[in-house]
Amino acid sequence: MSAWTDRILQEFPADLSRFWIACDPDDLLLDERILHELRDRGFEVLPFEDSIAFRTEYEERYRAAWDRGEEGPAHALILQLRGTDLNALPWDYVRMGRKVSLSLADLFPRLSYGVIRQMDSEHHETLFLAHNRHATQPLGEGATKDFILTHIFRISPYLLSRPEDFWREVLRLHYRGAGLPELLARHVEGILKDSRLGDLPIAELLSSKSYMVRAVQDAWGRFLSQYGIRSDRRPIDETVEALPDVSVPFEHPDVRVIIDTMFLEGALQPVGAPSSTADLPDWVKVGLVDDPHALSKLVSAGVQKIAADLPTVEATHRDWVEMARRLGEVISRFNGLNAGVAEPIEQQVRTLQRDADERLKDWLFQHFADLPSLPAAKGPVMVHHVPRYLALRRNAGEERVALLVFDGLAMDQWIQIREHLAARVPGFSAEEGGCFAWLPTLTSVSRQALFSGLKPREFANSIETTAREPSLWDRFWQENGLRKSEIIYQKGLKRNEQLAELQEAISRPATKVAGIVVDMIDEIVHGAMLGKRGIAGQIGAWCDTGFVEKLFLLLAEQGYVIYLTADHGNVDAEGIGRLSQGVVSELKGERVRAYRSETLASSVPADIDAFRFDSPGLPPDFLPLYAGTRGAFVPKGDQIVAHGGISVEELIVPFIKINMPKAI
Template sequence: MSTWTDRILQEFPADLSRFWIACDPDDLLLDERILHGLRERGFEVLPFEDPVAFRTEYEERYRAAWDRGDEGTSKALVLQLRGTDLNTLPWDYVRMGRKVSLSLADLFPRLSYGVIRQMDSEHHEALFLAHNKHATQPLGEGATKDFILTHIFRISPYLLSRPEDFWREVLRLHYRGAGLPDLLARHVAAILKDTSLGDLPIAELLASKSYMVRTVQDAWGRFLSQYGVHSERTSNDLVEVSPEVSLPFEHPDVRVIVDTMFLEGALQPVGAHDSPTDLPGWVKVGLVEDPVALGNLVSEGVRRVAADLPDANATHRDWIELARRLGELISRFNSLSTEIAEPIKEHICKLQRDADERLRGWLVQHYADLPSLPAAKGPVMVHHVPRYLALRRSAGEERVALLVFDGLALDQWFQIREYLAARLPGFSAEEGGCFAWLPTLTSVSRQALFSGLKPREFSNSIESTTQEPSLWARFWQENGLRKPEIVYQKGLKRTEQMAELEDAIARPATRVAGIVVDMVDEIVHGAMLGKRGIAGQINAWCETGFVEKLFLLLAEQGYQIYLTADHGNVDAEGIGRLSQGVVSELRGERVRTYRSETLAASVPSEIDAFRFDSPGLPPDFLPVYADTRGAFVPIGDQIVAHGGISVEELIVPFIKINIKRPAS
């Protein structure tokens, strides 16, 4: 246990009370390490967001058992109040609960509260140690920013006098992290504005990984053009997303990180034939001179990712980053010819199996923490998405469109992204990811996505999607919109359906649109040649122009566009059919669900399956999963499916789409 975690946990001695109230304005308890530490001590944390939902869960899952003298779901429950006003709570809670106050201002008394409250919780531990060791006197706002840059991010903006120094730090920051908080990025930009670096978009480069990658990708194309190599990608980008920027690619510190970004897929190599004889050898990692070269790139990427799989102490961010790297590799692999792919296939499959086994072990310890994590800086699970979009509307995004590409895995998003980057002027994407709900079935995870609820809270409709429109409307009505301002449309997949959508989203009253695009799911369910075959069908779909027309339509109507999925998909192999008649309520290829322990235990022992009772599901909704990459179909059959526990099924894209239009 870390010093930081111990400091928070010491506020909760065991056996003092069953019901606690934590006044926690900075969401300190909603950190996955803290949540895990409390759970190990027998405490559950439940944020007080909806009084009715809290009362229901408290009475049914905790108080009823305690009144009977049972331990119940846990030994103790912590009501997490995001504030300090106890008058907002029901009187019986205040009377019974043991009170605790937690605040960043109290834990970091020598640093500026206005600055540290904008730091992500992943930095709290390192900042706590640095504060206790190095902060010898109270620091103002500017000094606190410098303190954090020095001790947490290892950057001193006053020493970034040369381009190679600046770019080394920018690339290092983003290679394994998420960049600087906006507040710190603007601080660095203000310091450097009167230097030789002042013409660069410094704040954007430091804060946004997607912006940095676009800038480096464009700069790489211009760099190669000096040697007579022209990139189709940049030549079609008729609208500049980022200004023309030159990078010191030749510098060893810059070159080593750029090299790795090409190998792992963050940067896309440029196709070239008969490259010039004077081209330096190190440049070839960013070139594809023939198909074999791309195969070698995939092989090296597999080796690097396999050596860096998350362990049991990883955070959810580590897993989302791993899913991104794995998705880039799979996307590249699926683009290879059969001849080149075949020798690599077993290495890819082993990496997928190893990643899935690690993920399953991690989920046993940490999945229960994910639903409660804060969504202010991005959704951690799909049911956080509506709440995050509501925050974006409050921040000034007046019209918001949520595109749910049903069944879209991360590797398939990267395939679509590359198609759009080459053909849609002004296109860019701020890329992230989030966790679907287990089991990764449409009726479970997509309903959670549109409703903002945990599956336990829509138990009556958990086996179908018929309630999605009303659940989507109810969420937004509870967040201040009227029914005419809310649009929901599903079944979108072809260009000829665009007129009906346009009629709905073009109405002046419309403020939010939830749109289900289900072509990928349709392709998956009809797949005969595995995910490599699906990649070809997705390419053909993209060639129809549907996706780019959809994005342009929404952008022209003034919508901020967010794209996600309810679940992904995975190549699976049959382990045997389950012939149980109507015993199973939902019969997916990767998971079966049952309404009682007796029925769940009826799965024959010779079938390679396992139980994982994830929290947040109704108590009478019990999933049984096919092991590893198995499926409940005839032994040896090869299919593409979803519903189970794998990186490709569980971690889905969450993307903000940007379309920069030409100046009129």
């Protein structure tokens, strides 16, 4: 156990109390490693967000069991209060609970609180060690920023005097998935503004991976032009604000080694090259495709790279989201290959997918229970966090917000759509992330959680239908200060002729929040006959109709900040045999069955390759049974595309902020 974790856990000695109140304004308890360690010690953490919801959970699940002399779901419960005002709590809780106070200001007394509170929780452990070893006196705001840059991000802006030094650090940061917080990026920019790097958009390059990738992709096209190779990407229109032309020292070894990896894993897209590249330096060829077999080799190398770096059971949820993105890039490229070129590497890709799914399954059994309670301030961890995150964005100044839910969209299919938009829409960019769907990954479970902001346990009466989605979406936003006339919900969008009706609704001046379901992907998946590679062709044809860019532009022109996500993804699966149980299974999916009692759930034949995982947050009488890895409850040997189960492609979905030009 780390010194940081031990410092937090020492506040909670075992057997002192059943019920604790933690005043935790900085969400220190809502770190997945802290949550995991507390759970191992018999403590459950329940954030206090709504008095009625908390009382229902506490009284029904914990106190009733304790009063009967039973252990209950946990030995002790910690009420996590995101603040310090105990008057916000019911009086009987304050009287019963044992109080604890946790604060970054107390744990880092020699650093500026205003700075450290903007650091992500993943850095607390390293910062705690550095603070105790190296912070010998109180530091002001500027000195604290320098301290964090040195000890957390391993950057000294005062030493970045040459372009190759700067680009090496930019690429290294983003490759590790650790771009600088904007506060620190602006600090570095202030230090370098009078240097020879002063003309670069320093803060944007350091803080935004999507901005950095766009800048490097554009710079790669300009770099290749000196060899007479032109990028096939559509040029930026003069009416659209373009990225500034930046020059990247691609030839430098420190830069080249990371650029190679970005091409292999799909963050950067290779450029089509003339048939003969014999005169080009060998290192340039990783960013070129001169024939279909070259792209096949790129996919194969990417698969090997990811396979060597699969997350372990000790990984964080961020590690899994990043891995899902990398895997999605490779799968998207693979699905774009013609059959003859794809066939020799197909088994290699399938092996990676299965290995990743098995690793994820092992990880989920230990860590899924931690995910629902993690904070959403810097991005949703699970889909039910999305409405809360959007509410925070509105409070931060994003007055009009549109949530686009592409039903059934897997990460690899988002990447296909992204590349279509990048080629067709000048000025398009996307700030890419991901989040976890709910298990089981079914529309009635996960999409309802997505629009309601609730855990499935909290909409148990409608868990088998999506009929309540509009009212749950309305209720969330009305509880967050909007009137019913300011909220819209529309589903079933997939074709251009439907956009006129949407335009009428979103253009009303009163409308502030739009929830929109685009269900073409789900429709394609449920009719798929040729697997996910066949689906990729259908998605390409749908994108060619112009629907996606027209939808995005329509929202952008009306002043909406656009967020895109999905309720679940989809996966290639093979039949393991039908479950012929009549009406025993209350909810039937191709990758999952759900039962209403332990007796019924135990009636599954022993020879079926399936497993139980009763994830927390589900109703107590909702017991899922999942098909084994890449299996489906259909006739043996049948090949289908499905969802509902536990795989990287089903469970980890895109969460994207779309940036569109106002005109093209």
